[in-house]
Amino acid sequence: MNKVYCMYCKAEHDNLIEPMYCGKQIAELQEKLKKSDEHCSKLANSNNAYLQAIAEFRIINKSNLDKLHRRNLQIKDLKAKLADNEPKDYNGWSNYETWNYKLWLDNDEGSYNYWQETARQILDNAKSSEYFTARQNAETQLAEALKAEIEESNPLKDTATTYTDLLNASISEINFHEIAKAILEDLTVKQ
Numbered sequence: 001m002n003k004v005y006c007m008y009c010k011a012e013h014d015n016l017i018e019p020m021y022c023g024k025q026i027a028e029l030q031e032k033l034k035k036s037d038e039h040c041s042k043l044a045n046s047n048n049a050y051l052q053a054i055a056e057f058r059i060i061n062k063s064n065l066d067k068l069h070r071r072n073l074q075i076k077d078l079k080a081k082l083a084d085n086e087p088k089d090y091n092g093w094s095n096y097e098t099w100n101y102k103l104w105l106d107n108d109e110g111s112y113n114y115w116q117e118t119a120r121q122i123l124d125n126a127k128s129s130e131y132f133t134a135r136q137n138a139e140t141q142l143a144e145a146l147k148a149e150i151e152e153s154n155p156l157k158d159t160a161t162t163y164t165d166l167l168n169a170s171i172s173e174i175n176f177h178e179i180a181k182a183i184l185e186d187l188t189v190k191q
Helices: 023-038 040-044 047-059 062-085 096-107 109-125 134-152 162-172 176-190
Strands: none
Touching (some): 096 109, 109 176, 134 176
8 A cells, every 4th residue: 555645744654535635634624523522602692603513514524525514513502502692683583684584484475375384394204313303303304494595586587687696695595594583483383
């Protein structure tokens, strides 16, 4: 077996977990992530720490894709929790875009009924996982469905104009987890 030079620890190894990086770097990153979990409250005070955690997750090797997927779900959950801790800037919602989208979902009877039924089905079929409760998984699935629906129904999605960029920027500001959580809470209150 050929020895390969590791750019991280500056040594030669028989096998590398990822091209040019040895297990030492991966272990150090995993240790950093563990410490990051222990200091979750510090993350709540810093969006920069959140972005740094995402960057560190991307370095993890391909053999750990399953772990990476679970970690990404944890990040989404943490982001949603961070959003819950942020001051509500617009009519009790995190921003104008989130408030506006939820307002339109609620004010159109057909849309309201559709999302209530969709949320009920997602919640009924949700299962808990190693890291999340069934309700947390349902919230993530519902948030993804809300996002997919608005992106698919965007009338400017196939054009390249200033208006397209402005609309997409506005859509990117919507806190879909906050809306999903509110819809699921509304379901719970009605039952």
